[in-house]
Amino acid sequence: MQDQGSISSRLSQRALDSLAAPVPLRAKLIRALPELYHPTLNPTGAINMGLAHNDLMQKDIMEKLSTCLEFQTSDLEYGDPHGSRVLRGLVADLMNRHFNPVIPLHFRNITVVPGAGAAVWQLVQSLADPGDSVMVLAPYYGNFDLDVCVSTGVKLIPIYPHHSMDGGIDMDLLNSTKIIGTKCKVLLITNPRNPHGCCYSVKDMKHLLTFASKHSLHVIFDEVYGLSTFNPIPGTESSLFEPFTSVLSIANIEQWIAPQLVHVVYGMSKDFCLNGLRLGFIVDQYNADLRSAVTLSSMFGYMSTLNDRLVCNLLKDTTWIDWFVNTNRQRLYKAYELTTKYLEQLGIEYIPSGVGPFIVVKIDRLFKNHGQEISFEIEEAIWETALLNGVYIAQGYVFHCLEPGYFRLTYSLEWDHNNLHMLWGTS
Ligand SMILES: Cc1ncc(COP(=O)(O)O)c(C=O)c1O
Known part of the structure; x- marks a missing residue:
């Protein structure tokens, strides 16, 4: 609960509850921000390997964007709160080319949000509704x-139905999950997964859909890393890991769940290196009422007319966009190879994955080799030491890992080895 001092601010209980809710990821980011590298404010600051950002295509996207900026008199009028028809159509085209939907998407299936x-x-x-819960x-x-809890009155309940952190779905574990009364309304799934970048097999996705259907849950698939995959390896047919399959591409989905319960989240922050432009999409093909509801609520926070046109001009050049997607995949794969080779040299275990821009390392064995057990306190101390020595990384704790000793490292950077030497103390 908020302390008495805040009560004098006369905020709503909703706002006080939101402020009081623990968000480890945010708390760590707030701690790290003053230490982070900034070209003018903090040129000797820590490199940012903690946030999911991709610098590998930065020059290319900057050059392209500078040709897309355009002002028109109509920009001075109110724009379309859920995205212009042109933008929604271009997003539908993009996803039709790359996500292989069973039924091609139409502009009506896309709602643009920030x-x-x-x-x-x-x-x-x-x-x-307030009092309900979302399972993740x-x-x-x-x-x-x-994203789930602020001002909604909705609880987020983590479930852990995997054999191992990077493993597939264990049906017994999934089926033993307790659904809290009838209050659970949604199952939230990230595919490709964050933090460890693995993808669900079609079989696992069908298990999840069946589970959701049995309990009358909506399912949200967050597919925001869907085009940052390098599996199959670019330029080859070989697949090292489970490839990414969008839920939109599952044929006869009604065999597993009523399709109006399935919704997709996508956006341009990750696959297009555009964290700052604030572009997200709700993709829905079967639930017209839901589309009306999100169209209405999009009135209260929407992108500007200038941003809308900028992105339209970007997406219109489909040849360039498809080049970008493929080149990004190749560069991510090269950076992944470099990173994993380096981790192997250092003897650091990692979770192999086919998706950028980050990798999860596991350091409990380094401790076991010295007869010690890792704990969340030690994980915290390593995180702080790394930050003070020039590298911001993400602790497994902020992703609600059950065991200590995991860290997520973003490798899609212009990085040199010195910083990593600092991190692992090998210099
Ligand atoms: C799985 C996942 N979903 C959503 C987001 C948020 O994306 P955006 O910047 O478009 O809000 C992130 C950001 O890291 C993410 O990893």
Whole structure:
């Protein structure tokens, strides 16, 4: 609960509850921000390997964007709160080319919102009531603690139905999951997964859909890393890991669940290196009432007319966009190879994955080799030491990992080895 001092601010209970809710990812980011590298404010600051950002295509996207900026008199008028028809059509085309939907998407299936996080929030607003809950497959992207709970009165309940952190769904574990009364309304799934970048097999996705159907849950698939995959390896046929399959591409989905319960979140922050532009999409093909509800709520936070046109001009050049997607995959794969080779040299275990831009390392064995057990306190101390020595990384704790000793490292950077030497103390 908020302390008495805040009560004098006369905020609503809803706002006080939101402020009081624990969000480890945010708390860590707030601690790290003053230490982070900034070209003018903090040129000797820590490199940012904690946030999911991709610098590998930055020059290319900057050059392209500078040709897309355009002002028109009509920009001075109100724009379309859920995205212009042109933009929604271009997003539908993009996803038709790359996500292989069974039924091609149409502009009506897309609602534009300011970021994938906002898309999750809007969906939760429309699908669950105060006192209800959302189940999330864990470990999970820590900001869901905000996206699901802020001002909604909805609880987020992690479930852990995997054999291992990177493993597939264990049906016994899934079926033994307790559904809290009838209050659970939504199952939230990130595919490709964050933090550890693995993808669910079609078989697992069907298990999840069946489970959701049995308990009358809506399912939200957050597919925000859907085009940052390098599996099959670019330029080859070989697949090392489970490839990404969008839920939109599952044929005869009605055999597993009523399709009006299935919703997709996508956005341009990750696959297009555009965290700052705030572009997210709610994709829905079967639930017209839901689309009306999110169209209405999109009135209260929407992208500007200038941003809308900028992105239209970007997406219109489909040849360039498809080049970008393929080149990004190749560069991510090269960076992944470099990173994993380096981790192997250092003897650091990692979870192999076919998705960028981050990798999860596991350091409990380093401790076991010295007869010690890792704990969340030690994990915290390592995190702080790394930050003070020039590298911001993400602790497994902020993704609600059950065991200590995991860290997520973003490798899609212009990085040199010195910083990593600092991190692992090998210099
Ligand atoms: C799984 C997942 N969903 C949503 C988001 C938020 O994306 P956006 O910046 O578009 O709000 C992130 C950001 O890291 C993410 O990892």
